[in-house]
Amino acid sequence: MNLHARPRTTIAAAVAAVVAAPALLAVGTPAMAAKETTVISGRLDDSTPYRFLVPDDWNGTVFVDLDFAGSATASRTAERLVEQGAAYGGTTRTVTGWNIPGALANQVEALDRFEDAAGEADRRITMGSSMGGFVAAGVAQHYPDAIDGVVSMCGGLSGTVSQWNQKLDTVFVLSTLLDPAGTLPVVGIPDDVKGSIAAWQQRLAEAQQTPAGRARIALAATIGQLPAWSESEPRPEPRDTEAYQRGWYGALAADSLPYIGQAMSSRRTFEALVGGNPSWNTGVDYAEQFAGASPEARRVVSRLYRQAGLSLAADVSQVDDAERIGADPAAVERFALGTEFDGRISVPVVTMSNIGDQISTVAQQSEYQDEVTRAGNAHLLRQTYVEAPTHCGFTDAERVAAADLLLHRLDTGAWHGRETPARMNRVAESFDLGPARFIPFRPDAFNRPYSPDWS
Structure with missing residues (x-):
């Protein structure tokens, strides 16, 4: 240099x-x-x-x-x-x-x-x-x-607001399809954060053992725009449906820093800081969210639903019909300050x-x-x-x-x-400090941009 x-x-x-x-x-x-x-x-x-x-x-x-x-x-x-x-x-x-x-x-x-x-x-x-x-x-x-x-x-x-709205979407889909009784937290994370994380990981591990559970994990990961890549496995080919789904599951629940863990621990921290819940999904069209996902992700999800003998359209409708989560306006304003x-x-x-x-x-x-x-x-x-x-x-x-x-x-x-x-x-x-792995890449359009007209 x-x-x-x-x-x-x-x-x-x-x-x-x-x-x-x-x-x-x-x-x-x-x-x-x-x-x-x-x-x-x-x-x-x-x-x-x-x-x-x-x-x-x-x-x-x-x-x-x-x-x-x-x-x-x-x-x-x-x-x-x-x-x-x-x-x-x-x-x-x-x-x-x-x-x-x-x-x-x-x-x-x-x-x-x-x-x-x-x-x-x-x-x-x-x-x-x-x-x-x-x-x-x-x-x-x-x-x-x-x-x-x-x-x-x-x-x-x-x-801040945007990314945590998207994380809310992921956990909301999982809650609706894998925990319909609502026993696991989505917002308002309780004091026992470790217990909440462990309970979610247990629920996801159980779901991963069945075709239906694997399909629903894939749907939530696609709506949340998670990578289909686990740290324990190579980057999967989209044609390898099982490997692709395992990558989603690893990123969501099984890797050393699981998405679901941060969705509990960080949310608990910042909700206390801003004095309420700054995330919402009122007005979100989850059918539209799925339709806007990458073609390769949609194809993998569709294959998984066919293998499970489930209706993808019915599950998306179930999510769209579920009771939504509103935000605390003052918490949104405080959270948006940073940035x-x-x-x-x-x-x-x-x-x-x-x-x-x-x-x-x-x-x-x-x-x-x-x-x-x-x-x-x-x-x-x-x-x-x-x-x-x-x-x-x-x-x-x-x-x-x-x-x-x-x-x-x-x-x-x-x-x-x-x-x-x-x-x-x-x-x-030239620095001799490890591998160099830069690639041409164009990310998908982010599906949860923040709008001031959030209510």
Whole structure:
């Protein structure tokens, strides 16, 4: 990688809240061990810890990451960027949690604290994964003058309200077809979150043992736009109906971070934060949702229903006729603050998604692109895709390549087609940090975009 920011002289040893790197950080590579590295650390106004690694030959570029200070060791991605002369650091989500507005403000405050100690930066970049990727993109919308670029990885960029409406749809279909008595929670998750997760996983495991249950799991996964990919198996061919369905089941209930688990635990957390339920399915046409799914997913579901001897149309009608769930208006307003994306970006943004992500489902990227395009800012956005399963299933090579793409745009003022999979793979392979698996990909249209007319 070539970081072309203005070179810096050696940073002062006696800056506020600074200690030598080995005292706080396990240095993982010989190159980094050979480089003089300073750690700037402290706590923000809300008590959130922050920490930055600053190389002695700092070039003026600084990355801020929501989850950096939560780990005792630096990732190989952070190490490589520091080796190239950038400073890398950030905060944690331990204090803010689902308080996204607070996490956004913390990124800016952490950058300011960094500059108080190290001097003014030439380029301030927000970078992160999962909620960190969401927050990185949110800073661009809410604090456009505070940063120069964004690398958002595996963030649910349809928006807070939007993505959780879609998760509601998935669990609602499962509840209607597999738990018609309504014994398992959909919203209003009880205190015993682990018990709720276990009960749902047991119900889904039982359903997976029957043709009817497998068909209904597939229908719910299709409406929720889940990937048909399990971390324990290769990416399935659409013609392999059984493998395709197993992938859906794995993503939904059986992988190390199951979708149904997050649908219980995170919902319990943010419902408490916003004071009610911010999700609804009043007015949703589930027949239309299914009809808008990808042709390959619809074909697999249809085959499974035929094998089970069930009527797909009857099950969809049953879901459409079920009693709906309404939202608390005040909770919706509070939840939307953190953030519903409107496409109004003024700095370059790189997104990276792996197509088998069961938590930040890849269709959400199409909604983000649509919003940016409608706002007239498509020239500032480049989206990249990786062929891999699991939530945020990237290699360090792919993560550094995403950062390299943004840095090239900031260096030159143009993208020069470097976002193409072939070029991304060449760049990633040059780092010797793991496989490079960028692919051409166009996600399905997101089926639950947020509208202000939600009631």
